[in-house]
Amino acid sequence: MSTTKIILVICYILFAPLIGGLLDGFDRKISAKMQRRVGPPLLQPFYDVIKLFSKQVIFVSRYQIFFLLSYTVLIILTGVMFFAGTDILMCFFVMSTGATFLYFAGMVTSTPYSTMGANRELLQMMAYEPAVLLTCVGFYLAEGTFNVGQIASSNVSAILYLPGFFIAFIFILTIKMRKSPFDLSTSHHMHQELVKGLTTEMGARNLAIFQVTEWYENVFLLGVVGLYIINCNPYSLIAAVLVVFATYFLEILIDNTSARVKWDTMLKVSWGVTLFTAGINLIILMII
Amino acid sequence: MANIKRSPWLLHYDGSSCNGCDIEVLACLTPVYDAERFGIMNTGDPMQADILLITGGINAQNQPTVRQLYEQMPRPKVVVAVGVCACTGGVFKDCYNILGGADTTIPVDIYVPGCAARPQAIIDGIIQAVDLFQKRLDEHHEKKKQKKSGNEVKANG
Numbered sequence: 001m002s003t004t005k006i007i008l009v010i011c012y013i014l015f016a017p018l019i020g021g022l023l024d025g026f027d028r029k030i031s032a033k034m035q036r037r038v039g040p041p042l043l044q045p046f047y048d049v050i051k052l053f054s055k056q057v058i059f060v061s062r063y064q065i066f067f068l069l070s071y072t073v074l075i076i077l078t079g080v081m082f083f084a085g086t087d088i089l090m091c092f093f094v095m096s097t098g099a100t101f102l103y104f105a106g107m108v109t110s111t112p113y114s115t116m117g118a119n120r121e122l123l124q125m126m127a128y129e130p131a132v133l134l135t136c137v138g139f140y141l142a143e144g145t146f147n148v149g150q151i152a153s154s155n156v157s158a159i160l161y162l163p164g165f166f167i168a169f170i171f172i173l174t175i176k177m178r179k180s181p182f183d184l185s186t187s188h189h190m191h192q193e194l195v196k197g198l199t200t201e202m203g204a205r206n207l208a209i210f211q212v213t214e215w216y217e218n219v220f221l222l223g224v225v226g227l228y229i230i231n232c233n234p235y236s237l238i239a240a241v242l243v244v245f246a247t248y249f250l251e252i253l254i255d256n257t258s259a260r261v262k263w264d265t266m267l268k269v270s271w272g273v274t275l276f277t278a279g280i281n282l283i284i285l286m287i288i
Numbered sequence: 289m290a291n292i293k294r295s296p297w298l299l300h301y302d303g304s305s306c307n308g309c310d311i312e313v314l315a316c317l318t319p320v321y322d323a324e325r326f327g328i329m330n331t332g333d334p335m336q337a338d339i340l341l342i343t344g345g346i347n348a349q350n351q352p353t354v355r356q357l358y359e360q361m362p363r364p365k366v367v368v369a370v371g372v373c374a375c376t377g378g379v380f381k382d383c384y385n386i387l388g389g390a391d392t393t394i395p396v397d398i399y400v401p402g403c404a405a406r407p408q409a410i411i412d413g414i415i416q417a418v419d420l421f422q423k424r425l426d427e428h429h430e431k432k433k434q435k436k437s438g439n440e441v442k443a444n445g
């Protein structure tokens with residue numbers, strides 16, 4: 001591993017929660033502005049996590065923390081592998097395994113809301129998994145490799161070959177980031193039929209761990225968005241950062257302008273979009 | 289010591305109220321009053337809540353629920369009774385099923401009077417509750433420290 005890769009990995013481990021938390025803060029601030037409110041301070045997500053760590057720990061099941069920590073470790077590993085420039089297919093496999101642990105963390109409590117949230121988490125996985133797999137396939141067809149390092153240092157940006165795949169990936173990003181039309185498993189805004197879904201039985205420390213893991217995951221996912229843009233030209237890095245911010249803003253906008261859909265709609269729409277955009281793109285790539 | 293003042297999460301429970309106070313509680317979260325400025329979030333989950341906001345009185349049916357919600361909240365926690373119904377039973381006080389205010393069942397820290405309590409008063413009550421919330425955590429740490437040093441003295445002696 002070269003030194004730049006090691007630096008990138010260390011930066012990811014140290015700064016991903018900071019970046020993720022700040023993005024979350026921006027999210028809440030921008031959402032508030034969209035609703036004509038003042039909104040919480042930018043650092044609010046960090047205040048929340050600090051508070052959660054200093055509260056009494058009550059748990060429904062002792063094993064929940066084990067599953068949660070496995071989830072955290074696997075998600076961090078996903079990011080580490082990604083920023084170390086290894087196989088993108090492996091990254092997504094590890095991410096899916098991590099998501100399964102999250103499912104168990106909700107399931108193990110065997111309380112109604114948590115179980116329902118966990119079941120919906122599985123449905124969400126089913127909805128986004130095809131697009132995630134196709135993303136890998138797309139990168140392979142466009143660049144001839146699964147290796148993140150080689151994709152990032154190719155001559156042309158992957159998005160030129162993969163616009164359809166990009167749209168599909170952005171679409172499932174809404175599911176992955178637990179944003180509004182598809183926040184089925186955790187219910188982004190509280191006081192709804194699901195209480196807090198998967199995280200209902202996570203209090204204090206456990207919720208804080210979940211939150212920090214989400215930040216790690218978001219940074220990784222936005223990294224994949226950046227991978228579509230980046231090429232061997234150093235200036236493409238700036239373009240990638242801009243596209244990442246634009247994507248994040250789009251997610252906030254979608255979050256604030258839509259109501260939650262039912263699971264079958266989510267499944268149909270996400271598969272439809274994936275098969276349509278990525279599918280057509282795939283056929284064109286194979287013909288050419 | 290951790291500053292937890294900036295992130296009070298509420299659990300709102302509607303007891304035997306006329307729903308007047310509940311509307312005012314929700315009004316606090318609208319753009320006009322925007323309680324989220326203070327980091328206040330309205331959570332429906334006792335496991336994640338710091339401040340229990342209770343409106344309306346206690347009756348025979350909701351008493352166990354209120355007690356359970358209170359017990360499910362992790363320490364430190366603060367209880368705010370909003371509106372005269374939650375403070376004393378209010379206009380429903382003499383009804384056959386009403387046991388009285390929230391303090392008949394759980395320890396209430398802050399009383400916000402009014403029928404209905406105004407959003408300004410509710411936010412004011414929450415801000416006072418937040419101070420108490422921080423104080424409780426500090427006291428908890430203080431006690432832990434004392435216990436530790438007490439043990440050391442014992443070990444030395």
Ligand code: SF4
Pocket residue numbers: 304305306307308309310343344370371372373374378379402403404405
């Ligand atoms: S205090 Fe007044 S407004 Fe509030 S619940 Fe009681 S009767 Fe209704």
